[in-house]
Amino acid sequence: MVKIQEFQQIINDLIEKQDFAKSPTELYEPICYVMSQEGKRLRPLLTLLACDLFDGDIQQALYPAMAIEVFHNFTLVHDDIMDNAPLRRGKETVYKKWNSNIAILAGDTMFAMAYQYAVKTDPGLIPDILGVFSQAAIEVCEGQQLDMNFENTEKVTIDDYLNMIRLKTAVLLGASLKIGAIAAKADPESVKDIYQFGIHLGIAFQLKDDLLDVFGNEEKFGKKSGGDIVANKKTYLYLKARELADQLQLNELSILYKSQPEDPKEKIIKVKQLFNDLGIEACVSNVMEEYYEKSLEFLDAVNADKDKKAALRTFAEQLYHRVH
Amino acid sequence: MVKIQEFQQIINDLIEKQDFAKSPTELYEPICYVMSQEGKRLRPLLTLLACDLFDGDIQQALYPAMAIEVFHNFTLVHDDIMDNAPLRRGKETVYKKWNSNIAILAGDTMFAMAYQYAVKTDPGLIPDILGVFSQAAIEVCEGQQLDMNFENTEKVTIDDYLNMIRLKTAVLLGASLKIGAIAAKADPESVKDIYQFGIHLGIAFQLKDDLLDVFGNEEKFGKKSGGDIVANKKTYLYLKARELADQLQLNELSILYKSQPEDPKEKIIKVKQLFNDLGIEACVSNVMEEYYEKSLEFLDAVNADKDKKAALRTFAEQLYHRVH
Numbered sequence: 001m002v003k004i005q006e007f008q009q010i011i012n013d014l015i016e017k018q019d020f021a022k023s024p025t026e027l028y029e030p031i032c033y034v035m036s037q038e039g040k041r042l043r044p045l046l047t048l049l050a051c052d053l054f055d056g057d058i059q060q061a062l063y064p065a066m067a068i069e070v071f072h073n074f075t076l077v078h079d080d081i082m083d084n085a086p087l088r089r090g091k092e093t094v095y096k097k098w099n100s101n102i103a104i105l106a107g108d109t110m111f112a113m114a115y116q117y118a119v120k121t122d123p124g125l126i127p128d129i130l131g132v133f134s135q136a137a138i139e140v141c142e143g144q145q146l147d148m149n150f151e152n153t154e155k156v157t158i159d160d161y162l163n164m165i166r167l168k169t170a171v172l173l174g175a176s177l178k179i180g181a182i183a184a185k186a187d188p189e190s191v192k193d194i195y196q197f198g199i200h201l202g203i204a205f206q207l208k209d210d211l212l213d214v215f216g217n218e219e220k221f222g223k224k225s226g227g228d229i230v231a232n233k234k235t236y237l238y239l240k241a242r243e244l245a246d247q248l249q250l251n252e253l254s255i256l257y258k259s260q261p262e263d264p265k266e267k268i269i270k271v272k273q274l275f276n277d278l279g280i281e282a283c284v285s286n287v288m289e290e291y292y293e294k295s296l297e298f299l300d301a302v303n304a305d306k307d308k309k310a311a312l313r314t315f316a317e318q319l320y321h322r323v324h
Numbered sequence: 325m326v327k328i329q330e331f332q333q334i335i336n337d338l339i340e341k342q343d344f345a346k347s348p349t350e351l352y353e354p355i356c357y358v359m360s361q362e363g364k365r366l367r368p369l370l371t372l373l374a375c376d377l378f379d380g381d382i383q384q385a386l387y388p389a390m391a392i393e394v395f396h397n398f399t400l401v402h403d404d405i406m407d408n409a410p411l412r413r414g415k416e417t418v419y420k421k422w423n424s425n426i427a428i429l430a431g432d433t434m435f436a437m438a439y440q441y442a443v444k445t446d447p448g449l450i451p452d453i454l455g456v457f458s459q460a461a462i463e464v465c466e467g468q469q470l471d472m473n474f475e476n477t478e479k480v481t482i483d484d485y486l487n488m489i490r491l492k493t494a495v496l497l498g499a500s501l502k503i504g505a506i507a508a509k510a511d512p513e514s515v516k517d518i519y520q521f522g523i524h525l526g527i528a529f530q531l532k533d534d535l536l537d538v539f540g541n542e543e544k545f546g547k548k549s550g551g552d553i554v555a556n557k558k559t560y561l562y563l564k565a566r567e568l569a570d571q572l573q574l575n576e577l578s579i580l581y582k583s584q585p586e587d588p589k590e591k592i593i594k595v596k597q598l599f600n601d602l603g604i605e606a607c608v609s610n611v612m613e614e615y616y617e618k619s620l621e622f623l624d625a626v627n628a629d630k631d632k633k634a635a636l637r638t639f640a641e642q643l644y645h646r647v648h
Binding site: 023024026027075078081082100101102104105107108109111112113115116119123124126127130131133134135137138141142144145146148149 | 347348350351399402405406424425426428429431432433435436437439440443447448450451454455457458459461462465466468469470472473
């Protein structure tokens with residue numbers, strides 16, 4: 001899709017031309033390190049695509065898109081501290097490469113930088129864009145808190161889980177689109193629809209992430225396979241497995257999810273086996289598809305040129321069929 | 325001073341009527357805890373006083389003032405993690421009462437909340453106010469980074485130190501005033517002067533803080549006395565002492581500042597004795613007075629009613645003569 005590639009190039013160029021290498025170096029080196037890693041940069045792409053969908057001026061959405069990417073990276077830097085994650089995009093995380101204090105402070109700085117970018121647009125758009133942005137930021141924090149809560153909560157329901165990933169992941173995809181639509185001065189109904197497109201796509205995206213963590217190709221995925229299992233994470237896969245398991249399987253799963261072996265290989269194999277016995281992969285794939293289809297319905301409902309919607313549809317398809 | 329009390333009341337009332345007690349409670353309880361502690365709330369007071377100085381509408385400055393107070397409290401929550409500080413305002417710090425992860429995330433949420441408050445003003449003011457706010461936020465982070473750097477830097481100069489406290493402390497006082505002035509649509513020259521008033525007052529304020537940490541009354545100050553000495557902090561007092569010390573005293577100071585005894589009482593007494601021998605209290609007091617006097621010169625230069633300046637002058641005097 002030409003549009004997607006064109007916008008990706010615009011975003012990559014914009015990020016590349018930023019001067020993150022300021023003083024003190026101890027603070028800005030980690031920021032350079034994070035921002036120079038070519039992640040998927042899905043969120044700013046969504047902002048530009050949404051702006052273009054409503055025939056907006058891409059220039060008005062460009063820095064708000066940048067703001068979202070910087071914000072997203074900030075959340076990863078802080079999340080990795082909280083989750084003790086050693087790797088991100090196949091590289092050492094900031095807290096691991098430097099230390100927690102540096103990661104806290106570099107993250108805080110990125111958050112403030114994100115707001116500096118967010119206001120680089122038509123002044124008349126700023127209140128609305130910032131409203132969406134700050135609200136999303138807060139909800140992302142709430143999602144991360146719920147995610148941490150689940151570690152010490154016995155009874156996590158599937159609805160709890162869906163609410164958590166809505167906040168932690170989907171809201172920012174929705175906000176990325178919404179901000180692009182606002183920058184294009186789209187009609188309020190379409191702004192709502194495009195947001196819901198993002199929410200549903202975001203939930204599908206996270207379910208895919210959960211699936212890839214267990215069933216994905218380690219090298220392509222850029223993270224250690226089975227990381228969620230090692231961390232005893234109560235993902236959709238786990239919660240569904242608990243729902244479908246018989247007493248014997250339930251006991252085994254419980255024991256496995258209380259263990260923290262030094263070498264987790266065997267644990268991962270056993271949990272995977274259980275998931276396979278219960279048909280979890282197909283089951284979660286089905287739920288993911290439902291969210292995916294629902295997201296496309298919201299895209300269809302948007303009041304915009306059908307041809308123009310093709311780019312976002314392609315984006316959704318690529319996300320849905322991704323292997324990493 | 326009637327004005328100061330009136331504005332303090334307005335700020336206290338505004339903070340009190342905020343509903344911080346949202347869900348998830350694990351995230352918002354620490355925020356309630358922090359925001360319900362009646363700190364000095366100097367910064368929002370400065371914002372209102374500056375707005376009033378230029379005959380502005382206090383209502384336009386009220387939520388930006390709130391934003392600054394929430395932001396300031398967020399920085400304290402994160403700083404306390406980085407500094408391993410157990411106490412703040414005589415109470416347990418968030419990271420100590422809960423844990424680091426909660427403190428990181430509650431802080432992040434407060435940062436986003438601060439921006440939500442910052443935009444609750446005349447839309448025409450938002451770009452300027454946010455520009456000042458984000459710039460200050462970044463500089464505060466830079467200051468904190470420099471502060472952390474000093475721990476592992478042998479050669480910290482007094483200029484390095486002054487630059488660090490300018491960023492870490494003074495900039496936010498300057499920004500508080502500047503935002504109030506912007507809300508009142510003050511002339512650009514006066515905006516600069518009032519900012520410089522804040523910068524110089526802020527440096528004097530921090531020097532006072534350093535003095536109080538060593539020579540202050542523990543109960544009134546709300547922090548453990550000698551905390552900077554225990555932490556081997558390279559404050560102005562320490563750096564001046566190094567400058568004035570003879571070889572023997574220099575050696576003693578070096579040895580003391582490498583030690584981390586389990587019971588620090590004796591260390592504190594010895595360092596204090598050295599400071600006394602070198603006349604450090606008077607020496608730092610003099611420098612502090614210079615910054616204080618300079619701040620008043622900038623206040624004098626401001627293009628505003630002389631009577632109206634009295635409130636800010638009183639504020640400065642109270643800060644200068646405070647004992648805690």
